[in-house]
Amino acid sequence: MLAGLLSAGVPFPKAIELADPKDLPDKFRDFIVLAFELGAPLVPTLSQLEVQMRHEERTSQEIDQAQAVPQATRTLLIWLPVVSFVLAQIMGLGTFSGILHPVGALAALLAGALLFAGYKISGRMLNSFLAPKPDPTLSLMVLRICLSAGEPLEKIRKRLEGYPDGGASQLVEISKRTGARLSFLIDSELEQLNQKLLSSRIEEARKLSVRLLIPLSLTTLPAFLLLTLPPIIIGFTQ
Known part of the structure; x- marks a missing residue:
């Protein structure tokens, strides 16, 4: 939006106020x-930033949709034993009375421990997936801005040392060897890199599902049996 306002001739302070970059x-x-x-040209630079921001917003939306499946799977499996226990009581199988028996209480404690273990293990797996990853597009964006400002390549290389490698140095070498315009190479690489990152994250979400x-099956299935069979059997025998 800021680039559009500036290119339309809106004064910079007013454009900042309207676009609200905060x-x-x-x-x-x-x-x-x-x-x-x-001192990079503002309108071209901001236009490129807006393109990159739209890419990242789309990636974020796709990832949110992809991770909804493993999160729903986790929630369903963790609550399944508890829901089954309540349904068994509603059906008149006496699970509540059975759980008051020492054996039923022990089975319930074991089931609770298994469910807690499954909850923690699956939570760590989800948190690992959601943890911020190094962004290789940062170095390319910095390179793009520095080039548009006319900064020497040697200074740009030093500036890029603190950023994750996104292939900026390789693009510089390719440009030197072939004479291809470096800004075009950067734009093309950014497009490919954004698509690659999106595909990679979606694939990670599918594998996570x-x-x-594995941990949920190993914990919720025994918990399901412990929360249903012993209380039901005890309820029938009392």
Whole structure:
């Protein structure tokens, strides 16, 4: 939006007020600050940043949809034994009275421990999936901004040392060897990298759905049996 306002001739202070860049992610605000510091052309730089931001928003939405499946699987399997226990009582199988028996109480405690273990293990797996990953597009975006500002390549290389490797140095070498315009190479690489990151994250979410079944099956199935069979048997015998 900011690029569109500036290209339409809106004064910069007014454009900043209307676009409200405070709502932008931190890294995009850092990119804008870097562009100001280096004197990079604002409209082209902001246009590229907006394109990248749309890519990342789409990626985030796709990942949210993909991770909904493993999260739903986890919730369903963890609550299944408890729901079965309540349904058995509603059906008149006497699970509540059976759980008051010492054997039934012990079975319930074991079931609770198994469910807690499954909850913690699956939670760690989900947290590992959701943990922030190194962003290889950062170095390419910084390279793009520095190039548009006319900064020498040697200074750019030093500036990129603190960023995850996104192939910036390889693109520079390819540009030197072939004479291809480096900005075009960066834009093309960013597009491919965004698609690759999206595909990779969706594939990780699909694999996570399968891997979650291992600890959850090993904990919820025994918990299901412990919460239903002993109380039902005890309830019938009392």
